[in-house]
Every structure is written in C-alpha cells, then in structure tokens.
Amino acid sequence: MKILLDRGKCTGLGICESLSPEVFEVDDEGALVLSTDVVPDGKLAEIRAAVTSCPTEALRLTED
Amino acid sequence: MTTPQRLVVVGASLAGLRAVEGARASGFTGSITLIGAEDHLPYDRPPLSKAYLAEAPGGPPDTTFRTEDTLRGELGVDLRLGARATGLDTEGGVVLVDGGAPVPYDALVIATGAVARVLPATEGLAGVHTLRTADDAAAVRRALDDRARLVVVGAGFIGSEVASAARERGLPVTVVEAADVPLRRALGDEMGMACAALHDRAGTDLRRGVSVRAIRRDGEGIGVELGDGSTLHAGLVVAGIGADPATSWLDGSGVALADGVRCDRTLATSVRGVYAAGDVAHWHNPLFGQPMRLEHWTSAAEQGATAAVNALKPAEARPYSTVPYFWSDWYGTRIQFVGISRADEVRVVSGDPADGRWVALYRTGERLTGALAVDHPTHIMKYRVMINRGCTWNDALDFARERNARARRTTAVA
Numbered sequence: 001m002k003i004l005l006d007r008g009k010c011t012g013l014g015i016c017e018s019l020s021p022e023v024f025e026v027d028d029e030g031a032l033v034l035s036t037d038v039v040p041d042g043k044l045a046e047i048r049a050a051v052t053s054c055p056t057e058a059l060r061l062t063e064d
Numbered sequence: 065m066t067t068p069q070r071l072v073v074v075g076a077s078l079a080g081l082r083a084v085e086g087a088r089a090s091g092f093t094g095s096i097t098l099i100g101a102e103d104h105l106p107y108d109r110p111p112l113s114k115a116y117l118a119e120a121p122g123g124p125p126d127t128t129f130r131t132e133d134t135l136r137g138e139l140g141v142d143l144r145l146g147a148r149a150t151g152l153d154t155e156g157g158v159v160l161v162d163g164g165a166p167v168p169y170d171a172l173v174i175a176t177g178a179v180a181r182v183l184p185a186t187e188g189l190a191g192v193h194t195l196r197t198a199d200d201a202a203a204v205r206r207a208l209d210d211r212a213r214l215v216v217v218g219a220g221f222i223g224s225e226v227a228s229a230a231r232e233r234g235l236p237v238t239v240v241e242a243a244d245v246p247l248r249r250a251l252g253d254e255m256g257m258a259c260a261a262l263h264d265r266a267g268t269d270l271r272r273g274v275s276v277r278a279i280r281r282d283g284e285g286i287g288v289e290l291g292d293g294s295t296l297h298a299g300l301v302v303a304g305i306g307a308d309p310a311t312s313w314l315d316g317s318g319v320a321l322a323d324g325v326r327c328d329r330t331l332a333t334s335v336r337g338v339y340a341a342g343d344v345a346h347w348h349n350p351l352f353g354q355p356m357r358l359e360h361w362t363s364a365a366e367q368g369a370t371a372a373v374n375a376l377k378p379a380e381a382r383p384y385s386t387v388p389y390f391w392s393d394w395y396g397t398r399i400q401f402v403g404i405s406r407a408d409e410v411r412v413v414s415g416d417p418a419d420g421r422w423v424a425l426y427r428t429g430e431r432l433t434g435a436l437a438v439d440h441p442t443h444i445m446k447y448r449v450m451i452n453r454g455c456t457w458n459d460a461l462d463f464a465r466e467r468n469a470r471a472r473r474t475t476a477v478a
C-alpha cells in the first residue's frame with residue numbers, strides 16, 4: 001500500500017503526525033514531510049487513522 | 065438484544081457525517097437516516113472564518129464535504145435536510161421532526177453541535193451577525209466586500225479570525241472584549257495576553273475590559289454603545305461571544321443534560337441506545353480523568369465515528385479518549401493548542417512572545433498537560449504525542465532544550 005499526499009490540500013495541521021509520528025512530520029515551514037510513501041509493516045492501522053483524521057482530506061491510501 | 069437495524073443521526077454536520085461514514089465503514093448494512101436543520105449538505109466550518117472571508121476573485125471556496133450522490137448513493141443515507149428535530153421520545157424510540165413524520169430508530173446519535181450566542185436585543189438587526197453557519201459566513205463576506213467598517217464583539221478565536229480577515233483586506237477593525245484577558249479559558253491568562261498582542265501588531269484596535277451596553281441602527285450604519293458611554297460606528301458587527309450546545313429539542317426526553325449531553329467514556333448518554341458526538345457532547349475523557357465538552361474539529365470528527373460504532377455494537381463499545389487539539393489562523397500566524405489549559409505553571413520554552421513566535425508548555429503536578437505553539441508547526445504534535453503518553457514535565461523540558469539546540473545548529477549552518 002502507498003500513501004498519497006495532495007500538497008495542494010494539505011495545510012500542515014499535523015494531525016497525521018500525532019497519530020503516526022514515524023511516518024509523518026510537519027517541518028519548520030509548516031510543510032508535511034513523509035519519511036516513506038510505502039506503508040511500513042505493522043503501521044497500516046495508524047496510517048489509516050491518520051488518513052481519515054486529516055481535516056483537509058489531503059491523504060489517501062492506494063494499492064501500488 | 066437484537067442488533068440494531070435502523071440508525072438515526074440528528075445533526076448533519078461534521079460529527080453527523082462521520083457517524084454515517086463510521087457506521088458504514090464498520091460494516092453496518094441497515095438503514096441510516098440523517099436529519100439536519102440546515103438546507104445545506106454537510107459542510108466544513110473552520111474555513112468559514114478563514115479562507116472563506118478572504119478577498120478572492122473566483123469567489124469563496126465551497127466547503128461541502130460530500131455530494132448528495134455520495135451520501136444517498138454510496139453511503140445509502142436517507143437524507144432529510146431542512147428538517148429540524150423538535151423532540152425525542154425515548155420510550156417509543158422515535159425522533160420528532162418539524163413538519164414531518166416521526167422517525168423511528170434502534171440506535172441514535174445526537175450530533176446537533178452548538179449554536180452561536182446572540183448579543184441581547186440584536187436578533188434581526190441588519191448588519192449584526194454571528195458566525196456559525198454558511199449563511200452567516202456569506203452575509204459577513206458580502207459586508208466585507210462592501211468594505212464595511214467592522215466591529216467584532218468578543219476576542220475569542222472566531223472573532224479574532226474575522227478581525228484578521230478584515231485587516232488582510234485593509235479594513236479598519238475594532239475588537240471589543242468584556243474580559244480583561246481574552247481567551248482566558250482556552251489558553252490561560254499569560255498566553256491569552258500574549259496572543260492578544262497579535263492584534264496590536266496587526267493594527268487591530270483591541271479594547272479589553274470593555275462591555276457593550278447596546279447596539280442599535282444609527283442612520284446608515286450601526287452604533288455600538290460601550291460601557292464607558294462612547295459609541296463605535298460600524299457597517300458590520302460580528303458577535304464572537306461563544307456558542308451553546310444545541311440541546312433544547314431534548315428537553316423532557318429523559319436524556320440527561322449538563323452543559324451539553326451528558327455521556328460516559330463511550331459517548332453513551334443516560335438513555336440506552338442513544339449516543340452523542342461533537343460539540344454537543346459532554347463526555348468523560350479517560351485520558352484526563354475528567355468530563356469535558358470540546359468545540360474542536362478533530363474531536364467532533366473522531367467522536368462521530370466512535371459514537372455510531374458504539375451505538376450499533378454497545379456490547380463492544382470502546383471509550384473515546386483524546387488529547388484535545390485545535391488551531392486558529394490570525395494575520396498569517398498559526399496558533400495551535402494541545403491538551404488542557406488549566407495548569408499549575410505555564411512556561412515559554414522556545415521562541416519569544418515579543419517576536420510573535422513561541423512555544424509554551426503547561427504543567428499540572430509533575431506532568432505535561434498542555435502545549436501552545438504560535439508559528440512553530442513542527443513542535444506541536446510532538447508534544448501532543450508526549451501528553452498522550454503521560455510524559456513528565458522534566459522530560460518535556462529536556463525535549464524542548466534539545467529542539468532549541470537543533471534549531472540553533474541549523475540556523476548556524478544556513
């Protein structure tokens with residue numbers, strides 16, 4: 001599974017980071033950085049939570 | 065007990081929509097009825113006091129969450145818009161709806177949110193608005209387009225965002241706040257004052273400790289008479305004086321109320337099969353061991369999904385616990401707060417309020433219980449994770465020191 005980020009929608013609110021801090025991080029400028037775009041083993045549940053919690057619906061999961 | 069076949073959700077906004085989506089995502093195949101008083105499809109509110117009020121040649125952004133096709137087709141929702149619930153018969157298991165037949169339920173989610181408080185004796189007065197709904201926002205936007213002189217009553221988050229939108233259009237703004245310290249409940253005294261200073265920097269005339277005595281039409285405009293006897297002249301008055309949970313339709317229903325709908329940790333109300341979510345819900349947050357009612361986007365969304373799933377499978381009901389989080393954007397500055405503001409100590413650990421950018425931490429006993437970040441977006445969620453884990457105050461201070469050292473190193477390199 002892959003994580004897709006729509007930068008046009010993301011406003012850097014960081015809710016994803018609080019749910020899955022090893023994958024998502026908002027940088028000093030407020031831009032979201034993904035440590036990987038492939039869902040790491042054992043992280044699917046928390047990444048799903050991050051995707052559904054994003055207020056701007058900037059995140060999506062896709063089959064490769 | 066038989067499994068519920070009919071889910072009814074009252075309130076078609078964020079929490080109500082997430083209740084519907086959460087129910088379907090959990091595999092529920094029964095009927096879902098979504099009852100909403102507004103004529104609009106469910107829409108997002110935070111942009112209404114932000115991007116929606118900005119000058120935009122292409123018109124304001126549409127904040128509708130889902131199309132009608134998605135709601136009716138994909139989610140299989142019986143959508144009743146422009147339909148206000150007027151009562152709840154918990155014995156008979158029906159919701160009473162204004163102008164329509166009663167709607168029977170097996171499981172019910174109350175998601176009626178909150179209603180903006182109105183300034184006394186201003187109901188229907190032209191040019192005087194609250195900002196809670198899309199219709200409110202459209203009216204405020206039109207007045208800003210006409211370059212109306214703005215007076216905001218209440219220096220809370222929504223009032224401050226409206227002030228900011230007007231300043232960004234180059235319009236003069238006065239904000240009148242009855243308390244000496246704005247945002248005291250949300251941020252505490254010190255940080256309330258520090259954020260209020262953002263208004264001064266932006267050229268907004270903030271008057272603290274000043275009450276409004278009367279508001280009346282005054283020739284072409286509106287006169288706002290203040291406690292000191294002076295009068296402000298305005299073309300547009302926006303009241304940002306808070307919101308009350310929308311519970312009047314539940315009077316006499318047997319659902320226990322106390323500043324909202326009283327819920328346990330699983331969002332269950334005092335009546336079996338009835339759950340509540342969002343701004344209307346006053347629930348017990350296990351993480352802080354205390355009841356609270358939040359008016360925040362994140363918890364409204366999460367509670368919506370949890371309440372629906374719990375209502376459908378009460379035997380497996382999961383508690384909802386969270387570190388409260390909200391954000392607000394003023395004058396290009398992002399304010400983010402996590403946790404709770406009542407604290408034994410508040411300490412600035414990064415940046416400096418004098419520069420308009422800082423981080424403050426909130427201590428209760430030996431624990432970190434809150435954090436405020438003003439234009440420090442990379443810090444805030446790390447503190448949210450720490451609060452969730454029950455991190456100690458000393459560990460939080462160590463973390464702040466390490467972040468500051470790292471920031472200094474990067475600046476030195478650059």
Ligand SMILES: Cc1cc2nc3c(=O)[nH]c(=O)nc-3n(C[C@H](O)[C@H](O)[C@H](O)COP(=O)(O)OP(=O)(O)OC[C@H]3O[C@@H](n4cnc5c(N)ncnc54)[C@H](O)[C@@H]3O)c2cc1C
Nearest residue numbers: 075077078079101109110149176177178342343359360361
């Ligand atoms: C202008 C504005 C800006 C905001 N900005 C932020 C922000 O920056 N960050 C943040 O975290 N939060 C923000 N919020 C708060 C956030 O939008 C709310 O927490 C969220 O909307 C709550 O969702 P809800 O579904 O619980 O209630 P609401 O959104 O209040 O929706 C309740 C719905 O129920 C309907 N209803 C009420 N009574 C009845 C009835 N009897 N029958 C049928 N329907 C009924 C109402 O018409 C309404 O549509 C903002 C809110 C506003 C108004």
Ligand code: SF4
Nearest residue numbers: 010011013014016054
């Ligand atoms: S939650 Fe959404 S908007 Fe916020 S940083 Fe993550 S992707 Fe961006």
